[in-house]
Amino acid sequence: MLPELLRPEPLVEGSISAAVLDERVLAFPERRPPRAWFVAFAAAASCMSLGFALIGYTIVTGIGVWGNNRPVAWAFDIINFVFWIGIGHAGTLISAILFLFRARWRNGLARFAEAMTIFAVMTAGLFPLIHLGRPWLAYWLFPYPNQRGLWPNFRSPLMWDVFAVSTYFSVSILFWYLGLLPDLASLRDRTTSRARRILYTILSLGWRGSAGHWRHYEKAYLLLAGLATGLVLSVHSVVSFDFAVSVVPGWHMTIFPPYFVVGAIFSGFAMVVLVLAVVRRVMALEDLITLRHLELGNKVILGCSCLMGYSYLCEAFTAWYSMNPYIHHTFLQYISGTYGWAGWLAIACNTLVPQIFWLRRARRSLPVMAIVGVAALAGMWFERFTIIVISLYHDFLPSSWLVYKPTFVDYGILLGSFGFFFTCVLLFSRVLPVIATSEVKGSLHD
Amino acid sequence: MTENIFGVVGLFEDPAALLKAVPLVQSKRLGKLEAYTPYPVHGLPGVLGLSRSPLGGMVLVMGALGTLTAFLFQWWMNSVDYPLVVGGKDPSSWQAFVPIMFEVTVLFAAFTAGLGMLLLLNRLPDLWHPFLLSKSCAEVTRDKFALSIEAESGSLDVAAAQAILRQAGALSVEVVAFPAPASKVSLNALLALSAAGALTCALAGAGMYGAVKLFPVLPPMSHMLVQPRLDAQQRGMRPPVAGTVARGRMPYLGALGNPLPRTKAVLELGRKVFSNNCLICHGPLANGTPILTAAYGAKPANLQAKKFLSYTDGEIYHAIMHGKNAMPALGLGFTEDERWAVVHYVRALQRAQHAQDTDLP
Numbered sequence: 001m002l003p004e005l006l007r008p009e010p011l012v013e014g015s016i017s018a019a020v021l022d023e024r025v026l027a028f029p030e031r032r033p034p035r036a037w038f039v040a041f042a043a044a045a046s047c048m049s050l051g052f053a054l055i056g057y058t059i060v061t062g063i064g065v066w067g068n069n070r071p072v073a074w075a076f077d078i079i080n081f082v083f084w085i086g087i088g089h090a091g092t093l094i095s096a097i098l099f100l101f102r103a104r105w106r107n108g109l110a111r112f113a114e115a116m117t118i119f120a121v122m123t124a125g126l127f128p129l130i131h132l133g134r135p136w137l138a139y140w141l142f143p144y145p146n147q148r149g150l151w152p153n154f155r156s157p158l159m160w161d162v163f164a165v166s167t168y169f170s171v172s173i174l175f176w177y178l179g180l181l182p183d184l185a186s187l188r189d190r191t192t193s194r195a196r197r198i199l200y201t202i203l204s205l206g207w208r209g210s211a212g213h214w215r216h217y218e219k220a221y222l223l224l225a226g227l228a229t230g231l232v233l234s235v236h237s238v239v240s241f242d243f244a245v246s247v248v249p250g251w252h253m254t255i256f257p258p259y260f261v262v263g264a265i266f267s268g269f270a271m272v273v274l275v276l277a278v279v280r281r282v283m284a285l286e287d288l289i290t291l292r293h294l295e296l297g298n299k300v301i302l303g304c305s306c307l308m309g310y311s312y313l314c315e316a317f318t319a320w321y322s323m324n325p326y327i328h329h330t331f332l333q334y335i336s337g338t339y340g341w342a343g344w345l346a347i348a349c350n351t352l353v354p355q356i357f358w359l360r361r362a363r364r365s366l367p368v369m370a371i372v373g374v375a376a377l378a379g380m381w382f383e384r385f386t387i388i389v390i391s392l393y394h395d396f397l398p399s400s401w402l403v404y405k406p407t408f409v410d411y412g413i414l415l416g417s418f419g420f421f422f423t424c425v426l427l428f429s430r431v432l433p434v435i436a437t438s439e440v441k442g443s444l445h446d
Numbered sequence: 447m448t449e450n451i452f453g454v455v456g457l458f459e460d461p462a463a464l465l466k467a468v469p470l471v472q473s474k475r476l477g478k479l480e481a482y483t484p485y486p487v488h489g490l491p492g493v494l495g496l497s498r499s500p501l502g503g504m505v506l507v508m509g510a511l512g513t514l515t516a517f518l519f520q521w522w523m524n525s526v527d528y529p530l531v532v533g534g535k536d537p538s539s540w541q542a543f544v545p546i547m548f549e550v551t552v553l554f555a556a557f558t559a560g561l562g563m564l565l566l567l568n569r570l571p572d573l574w575h576p577f578l579l580s581k582s583c584a585e586v587t588r589d590k591f592a593l594s595i596e597a598e599s600g601s602l603d604v605a606a607a608q609a610i611l612r613q614a615g616a617l618s619v620e621v622v623a624f625p626a627p628a629s630k631v632s633l634n635a636l637l638a639l640s641a642a643g644a645l646t647c648a649l650a651g652a653g654m655y656g657a658v659k660l661f662p663v664l665p666p667m668s669h670m671l672v673q674p675r676l677d678a679q680q681r682g683m684r685p686p687v688a689g690t691v692a693r694g695r696m697p698y699l700g701a702l703g704n705p706l707p708r709t710k711a712v713l714e715l716g717r718k719v720f721s722n723n724c725l726i727c728h729g730p731l732a733n734g735t736p737i738l739t740a741a742y743g744a745k746p747a748n749l750q751a752k753k754f755l756s757y758t759d760g761e762i763y764h765a766i767m768h769g770k771n772a773m774p775a776l777g778l779g780f781t782e783d784e785r786w787a788v789v790h791y792v793r794a795l796q797r798a799q800h801a802q803d804t805d806l807p
Contacts, residue, residue: 212491
């Protein structure tokens with residue numbers, strides 16, 4: 001046995017039996033939630049309603065109500081899209097990549113993180129849709145035989161995006177649902193209400209946990225983890241192609257795919273740590289989602305932060321080495337000029353603030369986590385602002401340079417996207433088990 | 447009495463106890479052995495003699511099919527059915543198809559893994575499996591491990607099965623029966639159900655009718671034709687100089703006058719063409735009193751009418767070129783000069799019928 005100092009901390013604090021675990025986790029959907037839940041739900045749902053009202057206003061009036069102009073034709077809508085897709089990546093990383101690495105600490109976090117993936121992708125999916133201006137024609141994106149005799153252009157990164165994001169969404173839901181099946185079966189057998197029993201019987205598809213079923217189930221889970229790993233790396237790469245394949249100075253760079261993926265994981269983990277730090281407290285799950293889990297998440301944040309810094313340096317080097325005056329100009333605009341503050345904010349929040357996580361005490365301190373998490377989210381949002389707005393507002397022709405100013409509709413829809421995401425998260429924590437009990441049970445016995 | 451017995455289930459405390467019990471129970475060969483556990487127990491499929499899951503091969507085949515499908519549909523749509531040239535590349539270039547080929551591969555493979563496992567291999571949903579109705583099921587989905595001896599070809603020695611499970615160390619043993627067959631649906635219930643359905647349809651129909659009657663239908667979407675940004679969208683960065691003409695297009699509508707001079711020769715040419723082609727319908731004075739009337743359904747235009755007096759030369763030329771109402775497009779039968787000469791001649795006829803004092807010598 002290893003000496004005390006080298007032994008890993010236990011993943012579950014104290015001794016807890018499978019029956020107690022069920023009582024702790026599966027009882028949430030059966031109970032009336034605490035008052036804090038209702039307060040949070042009211043706040044989130046209000047923000048969501050505001051956002052949807054403004055989306056309705058946009059659809060009825062046209063996207064002229066946004067601040068987008070020429071040459072800044074992509075602004076808050078695409079920033080929010082890239083931001084939210086990125087938030088989703090942490091969930092798949094935890095559920096798929098860490099599963100393949102046999103990182104057992106993922107078991108406690110996987111369910112919640114996967115749910116956040118799905119809700120983040122749903123939130124993200126709103127934006128390209130309303131960005132179309134005429135969202136009722138969104139089905140034109142799909143290749144279906146039509147009387148115009150036209151097909152979509154499959155050589156366009158925007159089409160790749162449609163396929164990548166819709167595949168990501170459907171595979172994430174499938175993966176999540178497979179993980180839920182045994183827990184839904186537990187809920188079915190626990191409940192005393194007939195209506196709930198019927199509902200959970202249908203949802204669990206009559207899962208009975210037979211050895212023959214588990215054999216195929218484990219194989220499917222492993223295969224899905226492998227597939228989702230490739231998928232999650234491809235999705236943000238494809239999102240970055242939306243930019244990198246164009247010729248806009250500041251976008252046309254080979255570093256973009258890995259740079260976007262790392263940024264996505266960075267912001268996603270910030271969101272996961274932030275939300276779980278609150279959830280474990282409110283739902284009294286401190287011994288199941290321990291400080292060790294959060295600390296490991298913070299280590300991922302620190303690693304990604306360093307990679308972000310490397311990517312920024314790489315970008316700057318590419319710009320300088322290109323000897324291209326347009327790219328030089330765009331890069332100077334990132335850190336000076338009208339929006340220079342946004343560039344500096346992104347650099348500070350993404351590469352400097354998380355460096356505090358080199359200290360073990362900071363990694364295990366909830367207030368520090370909260371501050372770094374919020375900084376990382378803000379930093380990543382402003383990074384996308386920097387990439388999108390600053391690269392666009394000064395394009396090749398000085399005669400077309402124009403400063404971009406968001407309108408109240410832009411701000412309202414941004415707020416609404418957070419409202420929508422947290423409304424979904426809160427509803428999820430209310431109706432489904434937030435911890436994958438069957439996975440945690442598996443690790444209790446050894 | 448053993449006809450409707452599904453099996454005998456024994457519960458065990460932990461995976462180790464279950465694994466230890468299997469060989470003993472197996473040696474008796476009482477029936478089909480199956481285990482139910484709250485999470486996958488390693489080593490159990492081996493002990494129970496279950497084969498490896500064939501899912502990997504299925505996923506591989508379907509994934510490859512996904513790759514092929516994605517390649518073929520992109521290639522057919524963008525290279526064959528409607529070839530698109532992007533970036534000056536050959537329309538049949540395949541490199542840009544790779545991202546979607548990858549995504550569709552993952553899509554096919556993932557859904558084969560998920561749905562193939564559930565629907566094909568595990569035969570779920572199975573909502574009426576006898577084990578689900580047993581007391582042991584709830585224990586298993588919480589924390590117990592069940593070993594069940596299940597009836598093969600309808601017969602099972604229940605007493606022996608109970609004894610061997612107890613001997614193997616089961617905490618409790620339960621005999622699980624097949625659920626009683628559901629009672630037949632009565633005719634009355636069917637009638638009530640159809641009546642309720644019909645009533646719902648009638649109510650929904652009446653409600654919709656009333657709603658459409660009472661409330662004015664909203665105007666359809668204006669497709670963003672009315673919005674603050676419209677002007678901005680229509681302003682180009684470098685608007686073309688006024689009077690710019692698109693390549694390959696020769697405008698004549700109003701913007702340009704008659705290019706031919708009004709000489710005697712031109713008017714003579716116009717008269718000749720007019721007499722041979724136009725006169726038969728429009729009449730010698732172009733006043734719509736034609737030579738052919740009865741045979742011709744429509745009434746030809748009276749070119750002396752006020753409407754046509756105010757036509758520009760270009761508009762008359764356009765009518766010759768493209769026809770108008772019942773008049774066929776005759777223009778391509780003449781040279782451009784002949785058409786413009788006819789325009790001059792029509793103008794002369796109009797002038798003759800609407801002479802003014804100043805025209806007198």
